[in-house]
Each structure stands twice: as C-alpha cells, then as structure tokens.
Amino acid sequence: MTQSSTALVTGANKGIGFHIARLLAARGVTVYLGSRDPARGAAAASEMSGKVSVVPLDVLDAGSIAAAAEQIGELDILVNNAGIIADGGAPPDSTVDAFRRTYETNVFGVLAVTNALLPALRRSPHPRIVNISSSTGSLAGSAERPGSGGSGAAYRSSKAALNALTLFYAQALPTFRVNAMAPGLRRTDLNERARTADGDPAEAAEGAVRLALLPDDGPTGGFHSWDGTTVPW
Numbered sequence: 318m319t320q321s322s323t324a325l326v327t328g329a330n331k332g333i334g335f336h337i338a339r340l341l342a343a344r345g346v347t348v349y350l351g352s353r354d355p356a357r358g359a360a361a362a363s364e365m366s367g368k369v370s371v372v373p374l375d376v377l378d379a380g381s382i383a384a385a386a387e388q389i390g391e392l393d394i395l396v397n398n399a400g401i402i403a404d405g406g407a408p409p410d411s412t413v414d415a416f417r418r419t420y421e422t423n424v425f426g427v428l429a430v431t432n433a434l435l436p437a438l439r440r441s442p443h444p445r446i447v448n449i450s451s452s453t454g455s456l457a458g459s460a461e462r463p464g465s466g467g468s469g470a471a472y473r474s475s476k477a478a479l480n481a482l483t484l485f486y487a488q489a490l491p492t493f494r495v496n497a498m499a500p501g502l503r504r505t506d507l508n509e510r511a512r513t514a515d516g517d518p519a520e521a522a523e524g525a526v527r528l529a530l531l532p533d534d535g536p537t538g539g540f541h542s543w544d545g546t547t548v549p550w
C-alpha cells in the first residue's frame with residue numbers, strides 16, 4: 318500500500334473503529350471516518366492528525382450508504398467495524414426481533430456497505446477489506462465451550478455469519494485481500510462486559526491496520542486474531 322491510499326472505517330467515531338481510523342491516518346492513509354452522527358464524527362476527527370474527513374454513514378440506511386459511496390468514489394481499504402450487541406440471551410431466552418436487529422447491523426449492514434463500495438474498491442490496484450468480527454463467533458471455539466449455554470447467540474451467530482461472508486467475498490474477489498479480525502475483549506461502549514474490560518482498544522486496532530495494509534501476496538479469506546494468529550472458524 319502507498320502513502321496515497323484511502324480508507325473508509327465504519328463506526329469510527331468511538332471504540333475500536335476510532336483507533337483504526339486514527340492509526341491509519343497516522344500512517345499517511347487518507348481516512349474517511351464513517352459515523353452515523355456527523356457531530357460525533359467531527360469530534361472524533363478533531364482528535365486525529367493526518368488526512369481525515371467525516372462521512373455520515375448509517376449502515377442500516379440505504380440512502381446514507383449510497384451517498385457515502387458517491388462521496389468516496391475511489392477506495393483502497395474498507396474496514397467494516399460498526400457493530401452492536403442487542404441481546405445477551407441463549408436462543409430459548411431470545412427473540413426473533415433481537416436476532417433481526419443484530420443481523421441488520423452486523424451482517425446485512427456489512428453486505429450493503431461492501432457492495433455499495435465495491436465499484437470504488439475495484440478502482441484500487443490493491444483493494445483490502447477488513448471485517449471486525451469476534452472470537453465469540455468461532456463455531457469451533459463455541460463447540461469446545463458448551464458451558465457458555467449458548468449465551469449471546471444473536472451476536473455470536475451474527476459474527477459467525479460475518480466470517481462466512483468474509484470467506485465468500487474473498488473467494489468471489491480473488492485479487493482483493495479480504496479478512497476477518499477478532500479484536501479480543503476491549504474496553505469500549507459495546508456492552509457492559511466491554512465497558513469494564515481491561516483490554517486497550519488501540520492494541521486491537523493495530524491488528525486491523527496490519528490487515529488493512531497487507532501486501533499483495535498477503536493472506537485472504539482468513540479469520541485472524543488481533544495479534545496475527547489464526548482463529549479457528
């Protein structure tokens with residue numbers, strides 16, 4: 318990747334996305350800071366140095382996605398970071414609505430944003446897509462831990478679906494590098510557990526930046542931990 322690269326990070330006004338945007342800008346990448354609230358986006362951008370511009374982007378809103386794609390035009394790196402936890406229950410204690418709300422952001426939002434930005438990414442000589450997933454979405458990991466009782470099923474299965482999407486995008490776009498990253502537990506506003514966690518979100522962001530700046534012969538279609546190790550599907 319070159320100094321003239323451009324990147325869009327969704328949900329970059331806070332948390333892990335904020336640090337991904339900040340670190341990419343610090344490395345000379347021109348960053349489009351996606352934020353569904355432009356004022357919160359502007360406040361975040363004011364804390365970064367480098368070339369950063371705010372793009373109003375709600376991944377649930379087709380009009381907002383289309384406007385962002387039109388504003389951006391050319392893109393080298395897409396980081397699908399925006400995500401939510403809507404419900405913490407196991408399937409028997411959960412609702413279709415909780416699953417639907419979670420999938421709308423964590424799965425359908427990624428599909429909608431990625432497809433809208435594909436024309437811009439196809440103009441890049443080195444297109445990269447990084448999907449911010451979760452180790453809790455690892456089916457192999459979940460099978461090894463039956464003691465979880467299937468808790469967090471909506472969120473965890475949404476990240477399993479995101480991992481599947483990552484693999485299928487990589488297979489459909491062989492000249493791209495498309496990867497999923499598990500950030501580990503980080504202190505952010507994602508949910509109560511994250512709010513009280515010790516993990517530094519900036520450390521996880523370094524892992525995403527590494528995947529965003531992969532060389533052309535770097536891995537694609539993988540599920541990577543923030544520290545570069547492989548996470549089982």
Ligand code: NAP
Pocket residue numbers: 327328329330331332333334352353354357374375376377398399400401422449450451452499500501502503504505506507508511514
């Ligand atoms: P966070 O601090 O809550 O940040 C989430 C970001 O996503 C915010 O900027 C939020 O915007 C944005 N967002 C939510 N819905 C959106 C929408 N419809 N359109 C656009 N942006 C939207 O949480 P985080 O921990 O940094 O989460 C970032 C990613 O890391 C998520 O995909 C999450 O699943 C993943 N992750 C986090 C952890 C952890 O321990 N923190 C662990 C594993 C995976 P608003 O400010 O407007 O709400």
